[in-house]
Amino acid sequence: MLAFLFVDGLGLSADPRSPLRQLELPTLRALTGGFAPAARDAPGVAYRVLDAKLGLEGLPQSGTGQTALLTGANAAALLGHHQGPHPGSRLQELLRERSLQVWAVRRGLRVLHANGYRREYLERLRGSRRNLFSAFAYAAVAAGLELLPLDDARAMLPAFWPEPEQAGERFAGMAGQNDLLFLENWSLDYSAHREPERLAERFTELDRFVRGWLEAAPQATLLLTADHGNAEEPWHTAHTQNPVPLLVLGPGATTVPAMASLLDVAPWVREVLDAGR
Template identity: 55%
Template structure:
């Protein structure tokens, strides 16, 4: 299956024009505020998604854009680590520029929670051009990128891809948001045409209100192409939901060993 993480996508009225495909998929709303004052941020939101632990509540504030050292022990016990420990085939599919990875070192690690969790679980961060990697955004052929993601999702028990271009555009180039939404829609159409299993989720709102560059307190969408075995209330429910969804794959893997 594919876990498609879309950075900075909340639920708002503008999506009727900007991203109608999402509404057709029937998103379930998740609370991204986690009971903490202030605007939700990527570092704590993504850490919560990956671990089931309220990272903002643990710190007492929202933290972004990258999780700091105090959150890394949590990320060492992420969805990636759980799935790998259970013997599932896991792929962090984002492609990275080599020069970016060379700079991503030190105490202030400039890597997202997803990349840090993948690295802590012993998964490689793949370079651009690797046959198993996908650029995380700005695809020349979004439909074809979605079809490739579907092929990868057939070959692995869990494929994770971070799409961060919406959040980037909302902060820096809001006039480009319609293009980014069209790109994401093309990717989803290419993936769904191949019949792949998809779970889409976000960490905080932003791009759904293109008239300002700030994060929002809006709920974020959860979309799953199969029947939801549970309806999480907030970001903490995504990790246990993923465990439940992946259990049939775990059973198959154990039977094949």
């Protein structure tokens, strides 16, 4: 059982102005060695630092970064540039063929995309002539998964949790009912672009969410990672070329190999889920 907590726009920075250095964030700081610049392992914990540039110049973007995470294929190299935020036709084809969601459903695994959406937003997504889905949502639909309205009992708020620890505990409980569970948290990237003055709240929510997961002590493994940097440098509103963290908590932590980039995540997830069958 593996729960994939995707955090949009979370990079790593050693700059003393960074929220990673300014804020307490006790849970994440303890698990990552203070957001260390190199990999580390501890009992039940694996931490890796992943390159998000995918070998291309320019600023990494969500469409190509998320597609790389979900497929293990270099989506940016395929296009010859970084693309975001909504995958175009070539990335859509890649997600239909190779995404973790499609792969897992084909193997008969229990898969849930836990994000809750406003019903009017779902209607807008479905009614648009061009793709407005993120790579995670597009892959879910491609796999035949349902996008859940917020009032569905299975749905979770993707961010802005009133009680972050309770949300983390709930996510842990849901992980025990699924082989592969996804939650796409976009609040750091959103706030970094539009309301950087609220980033401290968003980082604190994430820290408390992870604390709630740990306090629930589930048998499932939690994977937390990102597609590109952004929120770690709130003194501007652009993406960054910084690496991103990968944090694995639980039984699967002992199986995490050395990793170099976003491309290494999907192959490991497939190995873990195949081994658990």
